[in-house]
Each structure stands twice: as C-alpha cells, then as structure tokens.
Amino acid sequence: MxxxxxxxxxxxxxxxxxxxxxxxxxxxxxxxxxxxxxxxxxxxxxxxxxxxxxxxxxxxxxxxxxxxxxxxxxxxxxxxxxxxxxxxxxxxxHPLRMTVDCVNGTSCEALAINEVSLLREGRQAAKIGIAIDSVERMDELICDGVMVATPAGSTAYNLSAHGPIVPIGGQLLALTPISAFRPRRWRGALLPASAEVVFTVHEPQKRPVSATADFTEVRDVLKVRVYEDKSLxxxxxxxxxxxxxxxxxxxxxxx
Missing domain, CATH: 3.40.50.10330 (Probable inorganic polyphosphate/atp-NAD kinase; domain 1)
Incomplete structure (x- = not known):
C-alpha cells in the first residue's frame, strides 16, 4: 500500500x-x-x-x-x-449553519463545528423563545443563554453546561440551556439532526444577546436560525x- x-x-x-x-x-x-x-x-x-x-x-x-x-x-x-x-x-x-438577524437590521451567516451559543451581554437574564421546525416549543426561556451542539461538540461547552453527550452516529443535536432560571427544571432536549432551530430574543434592547458559532461572535441579535449543513x-x-x-x-x- x-x-x-x-x-x-x-x-x-x-x-x-x-x-x-x-x-x-x-x-x-x-x-x-x-x-x-x-x-x-x-x-x-x-x-x-x-x-x-x-x-x-x-x-x-x-x-x-x-x-x-x-x-x-x-x-x-x-x-x-x-x-x-x-x-x-x-x-x-457536518457543521451547523447559523443565520442571524440583528437589532440594527443587518444579517450574517457563520458555520460551527462544535456549537452555536446565545449568551446574555449584560447583567440581566436573557429572554429567548425557541421554535423547532416552525413549531413554537418554548415561548420564553429565561436564562444566561442556550446552545445547539453537534455530536462532535457535545463533549465541549455543551458538556460543561450539563448537556448530553451525543454519539457521532446518533443523528442528533443537543439543545442545552445555560443557567436556566425559568423553566427552572428544564434541562434541554435532543433533536433530530434534520431539525431547524429558531431562537427569538425578547426585549433585545433591554436584554441584549450575542450569538457565537465557534469563533464567530455576533452582538445584539434579534433572531438566530440554526440547522445542520449536510452539503459540507x-x-x-x-x-x-x-x-x-x-x-x-x-x-x-x-x-
């Protein structure tokens, strides 16, 4: 050979x-x-x-x-x-593709191999709505943040936030809250790899939120769409x- x-x-x-x-x-x-x-x-x-x-x-x-x-x-x-x-x-x-709409009207995209994470920018907790495949699953998550992790990234930040470890062949994504206050006992969810997750930031001026795809951070986001890019x-x-x-x-x- x-x-x-x-x-x-x-x-x-x-x-x-x-x-x-x-x-x-x-x-x-x-x-x-x-x-x-x-x-x-x-x-x-x-x-x-x-x-x-x-x-x-x-x-x-x-x-x-x-x-x-x-x-x-x-x-x-x-x-x-x-x-x-x-x-x-x-x-x-396969990486995650993140598309972001910002408060100032701009939009951008980025790719994540580990995870896409939303984090509060200020001292007040973030308020974030969650929709899966166009179905609202949570009207308001009050938290420090929330993330979607790939199987390869499930042992990184996701694991530190008490999210599940996902086998590579499991065809799953981990949806994991970061220091959730309400619902207090919500620990996240396992989603099919085909799922599209949309996060909507409530009160974005009072409670600003950033979105990060691995190395790429976007500040003051309004809506974040995340899905697995099967083309890569x-x-x-x-x-x-x-x-x-x-x-x-x-x-x-x-x-």
Whole structure:
C-alpha cells in the first residue's frame, strides 16, 4: 500500500512547535496543496481551527494531541506515522449553519463545528423563545443563554453546561440551556439532526444577546436560525483503537 501524502500543521505552543520540527525532520515537509491528509498537532482548539481553515479543501484531518484537551485527537507518537494514517478510520461530521438577524437590521451567516451559543451581554437574564421546525416549543426561556451542539461538540461547552453527550452516529443535536432560571427544571432536549432551530430574543434592547458559532461572535441579535449543513462533509481520522465513537461512549462513564 502506498503511504498517503500528508502535510503538517501545528498550534503555536512550544510543545506543538517542537513536535512539528521533529516530524518534519523525520518525514519531510509537504505543502497542503500537495497533500492527501492534514496532520494537526495540538489540542482540540487546533483541530477546530484546522477544520475551519481547510473546510473547502476536502482533505481528511488526523490530529495528534500536543495540547491540554485532546478529545478529537489521537495519541502523539513520532513512530510509524504513514502506517497509522493508512490504517486510520474516518468519522464524518457536518457543521451547523447559523443565520442571524440583528437589532440594527443587518444579517450574517457563520458555520460551527462544535456549537452555536446565545449568551446574555449584560447583567440581566436573557429572554429567548425557541421554535423547532416552525413549531413554537418554548415561548420564553429565561436564562444566561442556550446552545445547539453537534455530536462532535457535545463533549465541549455543551458538556460543561450539563448537556448530553451525543454519539457521532446518533443523528442528533443537543439543545442545552445555560443557567436556566425559568423553566427552572428544564434541562434541554435532543433533536433530530434534520431539525431547524429558531431562537427569538425578547426585549433585545433591554436584554441584549450575542450569538457565537465557534469563533464567530455576533452582538445584539434579534433572531438566530440554526440547522445542520449536510452539503459540507468534514472528515476526521482516528486510530482504530481510539475512534471517536469509542471516546464518546467512554466519556459517559468517567467518574
């Protein structure tokens, strides 16, 4: 089997930079334009950044953990990298597309691989209405915020907000409140991946709300529409013994 052509990218941390130097000395340097796989050296933040950066290239990404959090990364090792890449198994994820209408009349779009989150901008709680597939499901959620998370992002901010971990193959999205005040006991919902979620901000002048899709923040929003963009396939590669599905199951049994 011919070894795949791969390019190396790394975060700016000393650990990742040193790993990049060692791997380039061992395997050589190749530009992304000439590669079949991108090898990302860092943590989950670097993986997220790399997925966004090369979203339109169509190249699978194989991460090796040189950072603090490495849920989306494989174990770092300098040995047998071409063989590991040849044996790696793909996991395909689709990003969320966020379309936003702002208080000032402007509109914009952004993509999220982890989650789209709405957060209050000031000291007062946000008041947000929620509709799913054009059906109003909650007239008013009083909260610090609310998010829609993908399966790949369900172990990130969503998990910190006590949202559910979603298996990659589950075809689900997690709708999770952030510090909900009313309804006090509402913990969120699991939605089919095909669902379209529309958030409407009540009293936006008095209770301003921002919307963030991964790295992209929009301030003073009025309405936010979120849905999975099936036209974009993002392929992550994992060692067979450390596949993403197994990591998600394992995470649910952590003490």
């Amino acid at each position: 011919t070894a795949p052509k791969f390019a190396l990218v790394a975060s700016e941390t000393p650990e990742a930079a040193e790993a990049l130097d060692r791997l380039e000395q061992r395997y050589g340097h190749r530009d992304v334009e000439d590669a079949e796989i991108i090898v990302a050296l860092g943590g989950d933040g670097l993986m997220l950044e790399t997925l966004h950066r090369f979203m339109n290239q169509g190249l699978p990404i194989y991460g090796m953990n040189c950072g603090t959090v490495g849920f989306l990364m494989n174990q770092y090792s300098e040995d047998d990298l071409p063989e590991r890449l040849s044996a790696a198994e793909p996991a395909t994820v 396939d993002l392929n992550l590669l994992f060692d067979p013994e450390h596949d993403l599905e197994e990591r998600i199951i394992k995470e649910q049994f952590q003490p």
